[in-house]
Amino acid sequence: MYHLLFKSFFRTKIFLVSLVLLVTVGLISILIGKQYLVKQENTIVAAQEFQEESIKRNLEYHSDDLGLLLYYLRFTLIKKPTNISAISIGQSDVNPSLQAVTIRGLEGQKYDTDFENPSLLMSGNLDLGFVIIYLFPLVLIAMTFNLYSEEKELGTWRILAAQTAGKSMFLLKKLLIRIVFVFVILIFLMFLASAILQIPMHQKFWAIFIQSILYLLFWSALCLWIVSMLKDSSFNALALISIWVLLNILLPAMVNNYVLNRYQVPEALNAMVEQRDGYHEKWDLEKDATMTPFYEAYPQYKNYSVPDNQFSWIWY
Amino acid sequence: MRKNAIYLLAHQLWKDAFRSKVMRIALGLMVFLLLFSTYSGWENYHDQNDTRNLVQDEVHESWENNPDKHPHRMAHYGSFALRIKHVLSIFDLGIENFVGNAVFLEAHKQNTVNFSEASMSTGLLRFGEVSLAMLLKVIIPLLIFYLGFATVARERENGTLKLLIGQGITRKEIVFGKWLGLYSLSLIFLSAIFLILLCFVLIESHDNMYSESLLRYVLLLVSYLLFFAILSTITILVSTFSKTSKGALVKLLGIWLLFVIILPKSLQAIGYYLYPTPSKIEIETAVEHDLIRQGNSHNPDDPHFKALKDSVLLAHNVVKVEDLPFNYGGFIMSRGEAMSTKVYLKHQDRLYQVYRKQNNLERLSAFVNPYTAIKNWSMAFSGTDFQSFLHFKAQAEGYRFNLAQEMNQLQMDFIPNKGKAGPNTISNKYWKAFPPFEYHFLSVSKVLSNELTSIMALLLWSVLSVFGLLRISTNLKAI
Numbered sequence: 001m002y003h004l005l006f007k008s009f010f011r012t013k014i015f016l017v018s019l020v021l022l023v024t025v026g027l028i029s030i031l032i033g034k035q036y037l038v039k040q041e042n043t044i045v046a047a048q049e050f051q052e053e054s055i056k057r058n059l060e061y062h063s064d065d066l067g068l069l070l071y072y073l074r075f076t077l078i079k080k081p082t083n084i085s086a087i088s089i090g091q092s093d094v095n096p097s098l099q100a101v102t103i104r105g106l107e108g109q110k111y112d113t114d115f116e117n118p119s120l121l122m123s124g125n126l127d128l129g130f131v132i133i134y135l136f137p138l139v140l141i142a143m144t145f146n147l148y149s150e151e152k153e154l155g156t157w158r159i160l161a162a163q164t165a166g167k168s169m170f171l172l173k174k175l176l177i178r179i180v181f182v183f184v185i186l187i188f189l190m191f192l193a194s195a196i197l198q199i200p201m202h203q204k205f206w207a208i209f210i211q212s213i214l215y216l217l218f219w220s221a222l223c224l225w226i227v228s229m230l231k232d233s234s235f236n237a238l239a240l241i242s243i244w245v246l247l248n249i250l251l252p253a254m255v256n257n258y259v260l261n262r263y264q265v266p267e268a269l270n271a272m273v274e275q276r277d278g279y280h281e282k283w284d285l286e287k288d289a290t291m292t293p294f295y296e297a298y299p300q301y302k303n304y305s306v307p308d309n310q311f312s313w314i315w316y
Numbered sequence: 317m318r319k320n321a322i323y324l325l326a327h328q329l330w331k332d333a334f335r336s337k338v339m340r341i342a343l344g345l346m347v348f349l350l351l352f353s354t355y356s357g358w359e360n361y362h363d364q365n366d367t368r369n370l371v372q373d374e375v376h377e378s379w380e381n382n383p384d385k386h387p388h389r390m391a392h393y394g395s396f397a398l399r400i401k402h403v404l405s406i407f408d409l410g411i412e413n414f415v416g417n418a419v420f421l422e423a424h425k426q427n428t429v430n431f432s433e434a435s436m437s438t439g440l441l442r443f444g445e446v447s448l449a450m451l452l453k454v455i456i457p458l459l460i461f462y463l464g465f466a467t468v469a470r471e472r473e474n475g476t477l478k479l480l481i482g483q484g485i486t487r488k489e490i491v492f493g494k495w496l497g498l499y500s501l502s503l504i505f506l507s508a509i510f511l512i513l514l515c516f517v518l519i520e521s522h523d524n525m526y527s528e529s530l531l532r533y534v535l536l537l538v539s540y541l542l543f544f545a546i547l548s549t550i551t552i553l554v555s556t557f558s559k560t561s562k563g564a565l566v567k568l569l570g571i572w573l574l575f576v577i578i579l580p581k582s583l584q585a586i587g588y589y590l591y592p593t594p595s596k597i598e599i600e601t602a603v604e605h606d607l608i609r610q611g612n613s614h615n616p617d618d619p620h621f622k623a624l625k626d627s628v629l630l631a632h633n634v635v636k637v638e639d640l641p642f643n644y645g646g647f648i649m650s651r652g653e654a655m656s657t658k659v660y661l662k663h664q665d666r667l668y669q670v671y672r673k674q675n676n677l678e679r680l681s682a683f684v685n686p687y688t689a690i691k692n693w694s695m696a697f698s699g700t701d702f703q704s705f706l707h708f709k710a711q712a713e714g715y716r717f718n719l720a721q722e723m724n725q726l727q728m729d730f731i732p733n734k735g736k737a738g739p740n741t742i743s744n745k746y747w748k749a750f751p752p753f754e755y756h757f758l759s760v761s762k763v764l765s766n767e768l769t770s771i772m773a774l775l776l777w778s779v780l781s782v783f784g785l786l787r788i789s790t791n792l793k794a795i
Contacts (some may be wrong), residue, residue: 094432
């Protein structure tokens with residue numbers, strides 16, 4: 001029974017199309033993840049080289065003045081990416097993993113961004129996460145929407161119904177074959193990703209793995225539910241695609257719009273101006289206004305006095 | 317072709333559509349989505365622009381309120397440029413939320429434009445946003461396909477197509493009647509959205525912006541009219557060529573997924589894969605290397621600055637820089653600023669060339685994918701495309717450069733050289749004389765020239781559509 005069902009499934013056009021689509025796009029997405037990791041690694045190496053070179057050069061010119069040296073030096077802070085992030089690049093393209101800081105910029109420099117193509121940010125990364133979230137359900141839908149109606153419309157249902165004892169068992173088996181096929185591809189891609197991206201098989205990997213399986217189980221159940229209403233193919237296709245659009249595009253987008261309006265971040269802009277004003281205001285104050293409370297809080301620095309009308313790094 | 321027959325067929329399509337459940341559900345959903353995106357677009361536009369205008373005013377106020385001080389300190393005090401949203405950004409959000417909104421402008425340094433909505437929000441933004449344009453570009457095309465997949469195919473399945481032809485209605489009349497019915501049906505949604513948008517444009521555009529915004533609006537309207545005509549044609553064509561209505565539906569759904577989801581995203585990703593973006597640190601290192609090669613102002617023996625010094629001394633016939641009639645520090649800084657800005661902009665241009673190459677793959681796919689054409693066109697005329705952002709950045713950088721150079725000039729003119737008598741500060745009336753930052757949107761003609769590819773693709777698709785409709789009207793199969 002299964003043997004024949006498999007055979008007939010492998011002969012369908014949709015089987016070949018799905019197989020090619022999922023495997024190629026899946027592979028591309030893993031390669032894109034790989035490229036992301038390589039870029040991050042190269043950047044970190046470049047940053048370290050740059051750091052050393054820049055310290056050396058600055059030492060050459062300012063070796064006699066520690067204040068001036070620190071004024072010019074830039075220190076790069078690095079957030080090392082974990083390999084597993086290549087599966088779902090997510091927000092890491094918006095939030096920089098490198099931050100170059102100086103002793104001058106203080107608060108303001110924390111918000112400096114990386115260079116990235118905004119068109120790419122908008123369309124999002126084609127990572128394995130995208131393939132699992134968007135494409136896998138589509139393939140499931142494409143393979144199951146006419147599970148029953150196809151037999152009905154081709155006129156084979158009556159023959160089948162007469163020949164099999166459990167009609168619903170037959171449909172379930174047919175469905176099972178398609179689901180198993182999708183899951184095999186998913187598991188294949190996950191392990192391929194773990195091999196190519198060198199992701200260790202730790203808790204996080206299994207968490208993504210199990211989540212993906214559960215996510216596709218949800219879609220399988222949904223397809224089964226729609227199919228079991230025994231409507232015609234057009235209705236099934238229409239209903240399933242509508243649900244897909246609703247769940248994967250419209251609902252998240254609407255929640256996003258709602259959240260953006262509900263919890264705005266206008267204080268970011270105000271804080272930015274306040275920070276600048278606060279920083280520069282201090283230069284216009286009398287030095288005592290700053291130094292007296294400072295010496296009270298840190299009496300150990302009392303013997304470092306600040307000269308009144310000449311430049312000093314202590315004051316700076 | 318008889319007009320009456322065409323109208324009759326179109327009318328029949330309307331009647332069928334309104335009788336179907338799909339249409340009723342779709343209408344309800346569309347009304348809700350329309351209200352929701354109108355409200356959230358309007359709200360967001362207003363709140364954001366109000367905040368930004370307020371902060372921009374504050375920035376200038378605090379600039380003017382600075383006491384007398386050394387001009388170079390004012391150059392470091394600096395200013396901010398805030399990106400103002402175009403009124404049509406209510407319509408199409410484009411890359412609006414993925415680019416920064418504010419940039420700190422100071423001497424010696426080109427800062428990044430920070431505080432993008434994407435960097436401040438959760439990952440949810442990456443699933444997409446609802447806007448009026450999104451409904452027109454993504455949801456309504458799907459609806460057109462839903463409403464139109466059966467038009468010809470089902471008539472054929474039911475055998476009514478045969479009857480129609482038997483009764484003397486020509487094939488051309490059938491094709492154009494169906495097309496007209498479907499197209500006019502889609503215009504219900506189009507006109508609802510554009511009516512709302514018209515109100516916004518009329519309310520929000522002030523004097524000088526008025527005609528520009530209206531022109532943008534008209535260009536958007538025309539392009540969407542073309543886009544919907546093309547979609548209706550595709551629907552009718554597929555419905556005519558398919559043996560069954562089910563086949564037509566599956567094909568149309570496939571086309572929708574390919575056009576809207578799979579092609580644009582894959583091509584953008586491939587573009588990025590082929591032309592990787594250099595990292596920020598790479599660019600900054602390159603800028604620094606170029607600068608050091610040209611001359612290092614920190615190195616007392618640097619040939620470039622030494623030659624500069626010698627020529628200035630010679631020109632003014634003095635032996636020491638302290639004896640020059642202007643402040644030498646200010647002079648060196650103004651030369652340094654001009655040099656470093658030039659180098660920085662050169663490297664920035666190179667980076668944008670990479671972006672352009674990355675985007676071109678998707679942009680050129682407009683000739684095979686009408687969705688891409690309308691997407692880029694719509695963003696551009698809503699003032700939310702990449703070019704509009706670059707336009708803002710260029711203006712902000714121009715303002716920054718002027719500010720730094722103005723302060724350097726003041727230092728040259730009024731601050732005495734080292735060891736000479738004179739005040740170390742200048743009057744704050746000079747800050748007050750410096751104009752605030754004002755942002756001007758791209759001109760319509762500039763946008764038009766940026767988007768020539770998109771409009772050419774749309775026009776080509778329109779011509780192909782007419783051709784396609786004429787073609788199938790001659791070989792429409794009745795059974």
